[in-house]
Amino acid sequence: MFSKIWKWIQTFSSPKYFYGTAGKLIPWFAAGALALTVWGLYLGLFVAPPDYQQGESYRIIYVHVPAAWMSLFIYVAMAVSASVGLIWQIRLADVIASASAPIGAAFAFIALVTGSLWGKPMWGAYWVWDARLTSELILLFLYFGYMALQSAIEDQRTADKASGLLAIVGVVNVPIIHYSVEWWNTLHQGATVTKFDKPSIDTSMLIPLLLMALAFKLFYAALVLVRARNEVLYRDRNRRWVRELIQKL
Amino acid sequence: MGGYAFFVWWSYGITFGVLLWLTWSSLSSKKKVVNRVKRAMKREAMQQSNQVQ
Amino acid sequence: MNKRSRRKMLVVLVLFGVSVATVLGLTAFQENLLYFYSPAQIAAGEAPDSRSFRVGGLVVAGSVQREEGNLAVQFDLTDNTATVPVSYDGILPDLFREGQGIVAMGKIDSSGTFVAEEVLAKHDENYMPPEVADALKAAEQARRNESI
The missing domain is CATH 1.10.287 (Helix Hairpins)
Structure with a gap:
């Protein structure tokens, strides 16, 4: 039984198999991401009503919140893949982790910048050192650290081990970010959607938010596969299947 | 945008600017890898033919 | 190398x-x-008295007094347990209004007034259209009238 599962995992995680399957999946994810973005932006920018307190400025929520969610989601995905790579020595897991890092960093950066553009008109400051903002900034640094280790260490196995370890240790930051607004007095307000209670946002405003969140997830799915395919090609550049594939191009 | 146009549009601009740039750079890095392998294959083929002679 | x-x-x-x-x-x-202290913590003497710190709370309705001709403003800040008077001379954020949550950075002077150097608005996690907010307010008002 176990050996069967193991064999199944090995087939599906073989770089050659992955390269082909991922190539077929990418267009679907990309098309879904594009369609949901257009739909979500239309509802968010033109249909959803203004907020009773923040007026039109709250529309930044439709990029800020999905980007912040993605920065956390991708970090967890990266750390899980890195640990799978470390423990079971599945090479594809390391590839997924290293392909995820720049995407996660981009989303963390977007969350910080759009948050600051939202903070200025509403709070009165572009930046404050409260627990939520600081822990999100540390998340960006963790992504940078992972990417730096990946590119600095020449031996791929050592690079995967070192950066994977950093990714796993950094996971402690994820619950800190999420609960920072409850554990400490922060300028950042509490959770609107991701709480056990009913979301404290009007349905007409919630729907575009969820659409954008789904759009960003599909965007990540498409882009991580694109990046992982490139990475697989590069890592297997001396293997026969890559040589045969490139000869055909 | 009720006086907040600057903040709202910059937010959207930066978000989609960053995401498009990342997409573009990810797609173009495939070309780099392929060219690199092609060059290596050419070099190896030349070396081999030299050895044969 | x-x-x-x-x-x-x-x-x-x-x-x-x-x-x-x-x-x-x-x-x-x-x-x-601890990004900010509450008025209750100040009343309990937990806030530092030598260095500047932040205080967060709600602006008491009807307490905002503006001086004419300049930006100076005075208001009371409460957490529904204790209240502290605040004075500030500067531009207030758009969200500053009575009943609004704010965070002010500054020091307590000898008279017990919090002299703010910076005032930031803290908004809540609720998002709704203005009509819904108005309807909620009206319903609240009606309930209060009924109970009287």
């Missing part, structure tokens, strides 16, 4: 950079873990 030792140097530098960033982050974090 050959290639390998250069790589090693780079790794050491990266690790050093990451740890410095983390330490800096955590220090900033530690100092501001």
Whole structure:
């Protein structure tokens, strides 16, 4: 039984198999991401009503919140893949982790910048050192650290081990970010959607938010596969299947 | 945008600017890898033919 | 330096950079873990009296007094347990209004007034259209009238 599962995992995680399957999946994810973005932006920018307190400025929520969610989601995905790579020595897991890092960093950066553009008109400051903002900034640094280790260490196995370890240790930051607004007095307000209670946002405003969140997830799915395919090609550049594939191009 | 146009549009601009740039750079890095392998294959083929002679 | 030792140097530098960033982050974090004190904490004497700190609370309705001709403003800040008077001379954020949550940075003067150097607005996690907010307010008003 176990050996069967193991064999199944090995087939599906073989770089050659992955390269082909991922190539077929990418267009679907990309098309879904594009369609949901257009739909979500239309509802968010033109249909959803203004907020009773923040007026039109709250529309930044439709990029800020999905980007912040993605920065956390991708970090967890990266750390899980890195640990799978470390423990079971599945090479594809390391590839997924290293392909995820720049995407996660981009989303963390977007969350910080759009948050600051939202903070200025509403709070009165572009930046404050409260627990939520600081822990999100540390998340960006963790992504940078992972990417730096990946590119600095020449031996791929050592690079995967070192950066994977950093990714796993950094996971402690994820619950800190999420609960920072409850554990400490922060300028950042509490959770609107991701709480056990009913979301404290009007349905007409919630729907575009969820659409954008789904759009960003599909965007990540498409882009991580694109990046992982490139990475697989590069890592297997001396293997026969890559040589045969490139000869055909 | 009720006086907040600057903040709202910059937010959207930066978000989609960053995401498009990342997409573009990810797609173009495939070309780099392929060219690199092609060059290596050419070099190896030349070396081999030299050895044969 | 050959290639390998250069790589090693780079790794050491990266690790050093990451740890410095983390330490800096955590220090900033530690100092501001408690981003602001509440008026009740000030009343209980928990807030520092020598250095400046932040206080957060709701602006008491009807307490805002503006001076004519300049930006100086005075208002009371409450957490429904204790109240502290605040004075401020500067531009207030758009969200500043009576009943609004704010965070002010400054010091307590000898008369017990909090002299703010900076006032930031803290908004809540609720998002709704203005009509819904008005309807909620009206319903609240009606309920109150009924109970009287």
